[in-house]
Amino acid sequence: MTKRSAEERRRLIADHVVEQGTVTGAELAGLTGVSLMTVHRDLDDLARQGVLRRFRGGASALPSTVFESSLDYRLGVHTAEKNAVAHAAAALVEPGMSVMLDDSTTVLAMARLLVDLAPLTVVTNARRVLDVFAGCEDIRLIALGGEYSRTHDSFLGMPCVEAVQALSVDLVAVSTSALDARSAYHQEQDVVLVKRAMLTSAATKVMLMDHTKLARTALHRVGPVGDLDHLVVDDGADPELLGRLRERTRVTVAAAR
Numbered sequence: 001m002t003k004r005s006a007e008e009r010r011r012l013i014a015d016h017v018v019e020q021g022t023v024t025g026a027e028l029a030g031l032t033g034v035s036l037m038t039v040h041r042d043l044d045d046l047a048r049q050g051v052l053r054r055f056r057g058g059a060s061a062l063p064s065t066v067f068e069s070s071l072d073y074r075l076g077v078h079t080a081e082k083n084a085v086a087h088a089a090a091a092l093v094e095p096g097m098s099v100m101l102d103d104s105t106t107v108l109a110m111a112r113l114l115v116d117l118a119p120l121t122v123v124t125n126a127r128r129v130l131d132v133f134a135g136c137e138d139i140r141l142i143a144l145g146g147e148y149s150r151t152h153d154s155f156l157g158m159p160c161v162e163a164v165q166a167l168s169v170d171l172v173a174v175s176t177s178a179l180d181a182r183s184a185y186h187q188e189q190d191v192v193l194v195k196r197a198m199l200t201s202a203a204t205k206v207m208l209m210d211h212t213k214l215a216r217t218a219l220h221r222v223g224p225v226g227d228l229d230h231l232v233v234d235d236g237a238d239p240e241l242l243g244r245l246r247e248r249t250r251v252t253v254a255a256a257r
Contacts, residue, residue: 007079009034010042017052017059024058079109081210081234081256086110088254089173089208089232093117097170100198101129103154104175106208108132115139123169125194126154142167149190156190164197172202178216179209181244182225185218192220204229211236225249 009032016031017023028039047054086109093099095117101107103126111132114120118138124130125144133139146160174195178185184207186192199205205228214237225231226248233242234256245251 006042010046013039013042014046014051022058022060027058081212081236082106082109082208084234084254084256085208085210085232086113088252089206089230090114090117092204092206092230093120093171095119097121098123100124100164100167100169100172100202101126102172102174102195102198103129103152104208106175106210107173110173110208121169123167125156125160125164126152128153146194152191156194158193161193161197164194164201167201169202171204171206172198173206173208174198175208175213176222177213178218179207179214179225179231180217181241181248183217184222184225185216186220186222187218189220192222195222199223199227206230206232208232210234211238214238215241 012032013028016028025036025039025043028043029036032039043052043054043059046052047059052059082105085106089107089110090113093114096119098121099114100123101111102124108126108128111122111124111129114122115132115136118136119140120138121140121142122129122133123142123144125146130141130143133141144155144160144163146155146163147157148154149156176184176186176191176195178187186195199222207228207230209231211234214233225245228249230252231245231249232252232254234254236256237253242251242253
């Protein structure tokens, strides 16, 4: 199978395990139409990423907050949609701007597109975003400190929030795990506090979301859609929801196909 179809199959497996709680390998083989050996390899890979818990003959679900926050897992899903959204968002950045980037995988894809827009000032709490710009002479790079999160490969907590609050940038780009017609949400309090501070720190507020995160909610509110200057989504988004979102903010739809 292609890399893309393998990613989709593992996402299907993960979603099914979360929905059912506990499943057998044979059940997943029937669901996906692949061999039991392939299913076991997929389960091993998902277990290494912290998405589920393996046991002999099958798998059981971990709390959704665990795998939805796992950077390694998020890097491997919906890559075409994320790349399309990242390209559309990068078009909002001009040379000479100061830009703050969060620790989401969609914004990481955007970061890679900004290297050629130097000179820029880039502010981030994400270690992998720091890696993108570390060797760029024309990028002024500011790292936001805090308590290191291995799950997110980034820095969070009150030290990070306070560092963000000390700055004022031209544009901030963030993503989050859920958004409906009124608000954006995330399941983790520490992450929410940093994202809120980032959105407050910028003249232009941009949120990047692939369509799988839309029409969903999570425990904590990040903020109202109406406070955003731009919402960038891919073309898998529901047209009715897009209409409701456009009543509150400017929406850009990026073609992922």
